[in-house]
Amino acid sequence: MTAFLINWLASAPTNAVPYALAALGLIISERAGVLNLTAEGLMLVGALAGIGTCLTLGGYPAVALVVAMVAASVVSLLFAGLVVVLRVNQVIAGLSIVFFCQGLTGLIGTIANWQNKQVAGLGHLAIWPLSEIPVIGRIFFMQDAVAYLTILIFFAVNWWLSSTLTGLRTRSVGENPAAADAAGISVSWYRVLAIVLGSSLIGLAGGYISVVNVKLWVTDMTGGRGWIAVALVVFARWAPWPALAGALLFGCIEAIIPHIAAAGIRVPQYLMMMTPYLATIAVMMWVGATQRTGTSEPGALGQPHVREERR
Amino acid sequence: MHDVSALSPESRTNVKPNPTHFRLVLDVRQSLPAWKQALFLAGSLAVGLAISVAILAVAGISPIQLGSELIGVFNADSLRAVLVQAAPLMLVGLGASIAFRIGFWNLGLEGQMLFGGIFAAAVSIYQIGPPETRLLLMGVASAIGGALWCLLAGFLKINFRVNEIIATLLLNYVAVYFLFHLLYGAWQDARSAFPQSTPFKPFERLSDLGFGINSGLLVSVAAITAAAWLVHFSRVGFYMRVISANRSMAKVVGVPIQTVTLWIVAISGACAGIAGFVNVASQEGRLTQSFANGYVFSGVLIAFLSRNDPIAVAVVGFLIAVLFITGQTLQVFYQIPFTMVQLIEAIIVMSVASSEFFVRHRVRWIR
Numbered sequence: 001m002t003a004f005l006i007n008w009l010a011s012a013p014t015n016a017v018p019y020a021l022a023a024l025g026l027i028i029s030e031r032a033g034v035l036n037l038t039a040e041g042l043m044l045v046g047a048l049a050g051i052g053t054c055l056t057l058g059g060y061p062a063v064a065l066v067v068a069m070v071a072a073s074v075v076s077l078l079f080a081g082l083v084v085v086l087r088v089n090q091v092i093a094g095l096s097i098v099f100f101c102q103g104l105t106g107l108i109g110t111i112a113n114w115q116n117k118q119v120a121g122l123g124h125l126a127i128w129p130l131s132e133i134p135v136i137g138r139i140f141f142m143q144d145a146v147a148y149l150t151i152l153i154f155f156a157v158n159w160w161l162s163s164t165l166t167g168l169r170t171r172s173v174g175e176n177p178a179a180a181d182a183a184g185i186s187v188s189w190y191r192v193l194a195i196v197l198g199s200s201l202i203g204l205a206g207g208y209i210s211v212v213n214v215k216l217w218v219t220d221m222t223g224g225r226g227w228i229a230v231a232l233v234v235f236a237r238w239a240p241w242p243a244l245a246g247a248l249l250f251g252c253i254e255a256i257i258p259h260i261a262a263a264g265i266r267v268p269q270y271l272m273m274m275t276p277y278l279a280t281i282a283v284m285m286w287v288g289a290t291q292r293t294g295t296s297e298p299g300a301l302g303q304p305h306v307r308e309e310r311r
Numbered sequence: 312m313h314d315v316s317a318l319s320p321e322s323r324t325n326v327k328p329n330p331t332h333f334r335l336v337l338d339v340r341q342s343l344p345a346w347k348q349a350l351f352l353a354g355s356l357a358v359g360l361a362i363s364v365a366i367l368a369v370a371g372i373s374p375i376q377l378g379s380e381l382i383g384v385f386n387a388d389s390l391r392a393v394l395v396q397a398a399p400l401m402l403v404g405l406g407a408s409i410a411f412r413i414g415f416w417n418l419g420l421e422g423q424m425l426f427g428g429i430f431a432a433a434v435s436i437y438q439i440g441p442p443e444t445r446l447l448l449m450g451v452a453s454a455i456g457g458a459l460w461c462l463l464a465g466f467l468k469i470n471f472r473v474n475e476i477i478a479t480l481l482l483n484y485v486a487v488y489f490l491f492h493l494l495y496g497a498w499q500d501a502r503s504a505f506p507q508s509t510p511f512k513p514f515e516r517l518s519d520l521g522f523g524i525n526s527g528l529l530v531s532v533a534a535i536t537a538a539a540w541l542v543h544f545s546r547v548g549f550y551m552r553v554i555s556a557n558r559s560m561a562k563v564v565g566v567p568i569q570t571v572t573l574w575i576v577a578i579s580g581a582c583a584g585i586a587g588f589v590n591v592a593s594q595e596g597r598l599t600q601s602f603a604n605g606y607v608f609s610g611v612l613i614a615f616l617s618r619n620d621p622i623a624v625a626v627v628g629f630l631i632a633v634l635f636i637t638g639q640t641l642q643v644f645y646q647i648p649f650t651m652v653q654l655i656e657a658i659i660v661m662s663v664a665s666s667e668f669f670v671r672h673r674v675r676w677i678r
Contacts, residue, residue: 037476086665088664088667088668089664092615092660093661095418095611095660096657096661096664097657097661099607099654100653100654100657100658100661102650102654103651103652103655103656103657104654106654107370107647107648107654110648111370111371219650223484224480224481224483224484227477228481230477231474231477231481234477268492269492269495270489270491270492270495271488271492274484274489277482277485280481281467281473284467284471284473284474284477284478285467285471285473288467288471289471306337308337308338308339308672
């Protein structure tokens with residue numbers, strides 16, 4: 001039983017990292033007032049870019065993760081152009097980007113023949129004296145580098161959003177773009193930058209899934225994790241640390257599925273695989289039942305800012 | 312010491328307009344004649360298709376090959392396939408457009424199709440009812456299946472304020488795994504190595520009516536007619552217009568918002584469920600693993616391009632069916648993955664959505 005628990009909890013962070021990074025990326029762009037549904041698609045772009053780099057260079061997972069970030073940022077420029085410059089409905093634009101990315105990654109991955117090719121990936125990093133502590137060492141101090149990096153990223157983004165001038169301006173653009181505009185802040189630029197910055201984290205999340213976690217690529221491999229990240233943002237009330245907590249919860253849920261089968265407990269396999277989605281819906285129900293509407297949502301979420309239409 | 316230079320005339324020179332400096336000015340248009348709007352729409356469609364053709368060219372299909380494949384669609388055999396394919400697409404587009412009319416983002420069309428197919432297959436597998444009414448019963452069951460799966464999201468939205476975009480999308484995955492659970496388990500055809508149910512009997516399948524018209528198409532045309540009446544002439548349609556125009560006003564004047572929303576959600580799901588039935592009972596002839604693949608965004612696209620009008624749904628649905636059949640041809644003969652269809656659909660939606668910016672705004676370069 002103890003072995004089961006340790007195995008399960010030790011593999012939870014690996015499953016939690018994509019949720020955490022994607023949700024954080026979404027939080028950045030939604031704090032700037034852009035309703036962002038693109039996570040599922042941009043994670044696919046990151047996943048494909050990461051595996052493509054690994055296969056082309058023959059290794060170098062760190063480079064692959066950076067390429068994944070850049071690729072997702074580049075695609076997110078398209079989304080930024082649609083919603084910030086052309087003021088397209090943000091739901092329609094977000095959905096189009098997701099299905100655009102699904103089509104694009106399926107096409108490129110198949111033509112380049114990157115399907116089902118194993119890569120070496122990233123090894124676990126033992127933080128030496130601490131990793132020797134019995135139970136805790138395995139769970140907390142024997143993870144891969146990106147898992148530790150994720151914690152640092154959370155500190156950095158939290159500090160940026162709450163304590164720096166640009167962070168405060170980004171939030172003001174999301175709360176009241178007309179007032180921010182009157183104060184001389186360029187709403188468009190802050191929104192574009194928030195989208196691109198957030199999308200780089202979403203790309204990292206996708207690259208992490210393919211390069212570090214699964215270590216190969218198949219079509220549509222993110223399997224709805226992007227949508228779960230969108231739900232996590234609502235659950236976290238647009239704040240970074242609760243998003244990390246929610247990501248760990250979903251990491252635990254996702255990690256238990258293979259361990260239950262491995263422990264020889266007979267549960268219908270496909271019904272088991274529904275749990276992350278059902279858990280997400282349950283969490284959303286809990287949020288809806290306990291939270292008053294619109295209390296923590298950025299004030300201008302989903303609304304395009306058109307100075308010429310200001311009333 | 313004050314900085315006096317800030318007040319000096321020289322510092323104002325940078326405020327003066329530079330004669331060679333152009334800038335973009337945006338005006339909000341008050342109105343635009345219909346023909347100009349149509350022109351913008353046509354232009355944006357052309358741009359979207361041009362980008363798609365360019366991507367296909369990069370993927371290894373020259374525009375000439377593509378053109379011959381497209382013309383090839385209009386021979387008798389392919390046209391029949393297009394008409395068969397058009398039936399589920401019209402129904403899915405109808406389901407999406409009805410829900411979008413009252414601002415309910417039903418993105419669970421795939422899950423509702425799957426449950427429609429599962430309910431229809433259940434009627435066939437458990438042999439409910441006499442053979443004469445079996446097909447009708449399968450159709451009714453599929454509508455109930457789709458409606459229930461969609462009502463679940465509606466219930467979550469009304470009672471727990473769960474965003475329906477997230478709820479419907481996540482329920483798609485749940486439905487897919489439920490289908491897998493059946494097809495890799497109790498419902499798998501014992502004589503088949505593939506995850507699929509036993510084939511339906513001949514009287515459980517939608518028959519061909521001749522002239523290349525499948526009875527599935529009749530079902531979808533009937534649904535479109537009924538929806539056109541509902542949306543344009545019935546009391547519910549009037550309520551829907553009031554709700555989408557001004558929700559709080561509708562509440563004040565006593566429109567039963569909740570009841571109308573739930574009914575529309577159920578109808579939307581039922582349309583998608585029937586689409587699932589049409590697919591399994593005409594094209595596939597049995598419950599298969601992937602009979603609802605690629606329908607979510609097709610539904611969104613059809614609803615978006617038809618501006619949620621049922622009659623326009625029929626036209627756009629037919630065009631998307633041509634795209635589907637072309638995509639299948641490219642998959643078979645050129646090994647282009649079928650997700651290509653989704654890519655083209657997304658490009659078209661993006662370009663058409665962008666064109667609305669130019670309909671609403673006038674962009675000018677001024678000096």
